[in-house]
Amino acid sequence: MPALLIKNGLAVDPVRGEARLDLLLEGGRVARLSPRIPPPRGAAVFDAAGLWVFPGFIDVHVHAREPGAEGSETIATAAEAAAAGGVTSVLLMPNTSPAMAAPALLRRYAARAAAAPVNVYFSAAATSGRAGAAPAPLAALKRAGARAFTDDGAALPPRLLPELIRRAAALGVPLLDHPEDFALTGRGVCHPRAAARLGLPPIPDRAEWLAVLRGALAAAGAGPLHLQHLSLAASLAALRLAKRAGWPVTGETCPHYFALSERDIRRDDANFKMKPPLRSEADRLAVVKALADGTLDIIATDHAPHAAALKAGGFRRAPFGVVGLETLAPLCVTELALKRAVTRPRLAALLSGNPARLLGLRRKGSLAPGSDADVTVLDPRRARPVPPLFASRSANSPFVGRRLAGWPVLTVVGGRVVHAAR
Template sequence: MATVIKNGTIYNSGRLFKADLLIERGKIVAIGQDLTAAKTIDASGKLVTPGLIDVHVHYRDPGQTYKEDILTGSKAAAHGGFTTVGAMPNVIPVPNTPDLIEQMVAENKAKGIVHILQYGPVTNDEVTDEIPDYAALKKAGAFALSNDGHGVQSAQTMYLAMKKAKEQDLIIAAHAQDDSLFNHGVINEGKKATELDLAPISELAETTQIARDLLLAEKTGVHYHICHVSTKRSLDMVSLAKAQGINVTCEASPHHLLLSEDNITKDDPYYKMNPPLRSEENRQALVQALADGTVDLIATDHAPHAQKEKNGSFSTAAFGITGSETAFSMLYTRLVRTNIISLEKLLSLMTDQAAEKFALKHCGYLEIGEPADIAIFDLDQEFAFSDQDYQSKSTNTPFTGEKVYGQTVMTLVDGQVVYQRGE
């Protein structure tokens, strides 16, 4: 049955315009005025966008499905307007072999309600110096490589990994962390670490590894992508590297864009994440980097944990914050409605920019003949995040209770409704 989305304000490729959108057999077949079909979705007063893209999520499946699984993770993504996500490989077991990658790709497709792209690891088990067969992992379905959650500690290992990744045209998405400088810290090295008497994490844990890796990326030519960049010094290095022609991109996470250590008023592990919340100066530098193009895309680092793992103190709780269901609304409310960035810029960072930088096909744009992966948002009606509304198994976010705008009304994947508000 053909479906028309009528009277919405469409975002596509940097532009906002009024139009109808016609869907048949899961594809977009027309974008124009006065389109009709057997089924109508009235988007009057609503924003219609390509399905959002999130290249950084953790679904804990297999191995820790009490936190999240493929189905609940993808439901959370759909609730947030995301239709394509990249799932990190820090699961149990880590998919070091093509057989394990094939199994995960098959499970993602069978159980997920959005498109789930699968990362392979940079090194076996993410913490060794053994490099898996990248050609075999790519053939089995890995779309990129990451050890997220762990930095590659050996420069020689990273150098060899970059050379091999370049040969296979695979992106290395790096969690930049020198463990010797991280030194078992739990909170940013700054006034809150002192005030709360908690073990500090130096910015050097991030910045020194980025400096190392940028030189290695220059030598090898690999596409080096920095996950969840969090410091002004990191951004300065990325900007310089881009000017010198190094093939580097980076992402910022909503929590680093919206929160700083100033938001931590007590020992509350809902604010414990890795990288940690930095100073307000660093947060403002990240926001500025959205506008000037140093930050290439926004990715949530959706990291669900069970309640018991986020209780207690910074010193004992798990690192991580959920993000799929709060990202667009929080960013729209805090950055767009306050005129810090434009709506077009925010949407670009969450759709076409992500698709372009990761060379993703069939997503990020609304184009005739392409899959009808679409999100519809209500920008005008205020609402509040509630534990009862979350589709994720986990609720470890300090944004619960926030009054925001930009609620997801509907999400479609291949023309089928996978999320609808109120149902």
């Protein structure tokens, strides 16, 4: 593979900050990062003048639907969507059918995913069969390649939470929780105000924040816990206090929670149906603040593809979830960076540095020499509407038609260009 020199871009690093620098990728690693690097003989040169050069984005929350729902997505199409979206590494969720709860299954799909254009990591179910009754064989799942444990789609059972936290901590594998009290959610499908407007059953806020409180308290006594897709001011207040107390909790949110609120749901359109649901405008503003002040650690997509026929049933019948891999970058650029709500280095931490740390990927999450040559280059200047079709097999996005800037123009994984667009 020839060396690749990315010239004249604004290099953005979570730790070193930002500067106009050239970036030389060689042998799968970052070889140099400094002003005016002369192109080595035979190197490909990419002129990134006016563009932003980030360490490759790492999305710790992706549903690739394989095995079980290949009509909506496969590992191969999710990886293509990731490359198109500037995402160089993904962590797949285990709520497939069958669930990623057995070492042999994990090995089989991990071997298959090795051919993907981006780094594909697998999480495994935290409870046996993802059924919530007893812990899964965590040590064996780690040996089979699991990078994280979670029952995402379902919450970790409060009764098992302290034990799961202790076991995952002993193995040095992150434990991720989908914080939701399903008894409180019941048959709810959206925020109470949208529900009243559209005549639908509501999801009460406390279904999330009660689970966040339980998780934070359990982590205080036992070890690290990562809280997925946080969406409420109350959850973020709890996370802020837990961190202030020194409890080992981290949190993620998703672009739809800082780019949309329940007010955007104008009709019975299931492309606005996800879990947790779109919240109030005050909650949306609290998410933006928590991204800026360090309360939230990670932006992940919760990329949840569903075939069009499944989403056609309206809010009451359609499954929860929206696609996100291909709109992640422009939503972060348009809604956070260009509005000066979040700095670019902080964005690099949220999209790359902190996810790398969560997953223990020591050579990722930075542009420092010696790092893996995973790079995401964005164009902040040109805005265009979100197209109705994606590299993903599904198109269930609430953002179709929305004008955004910050689209990925170059995605590099291990020194190899896996997506280029100008």
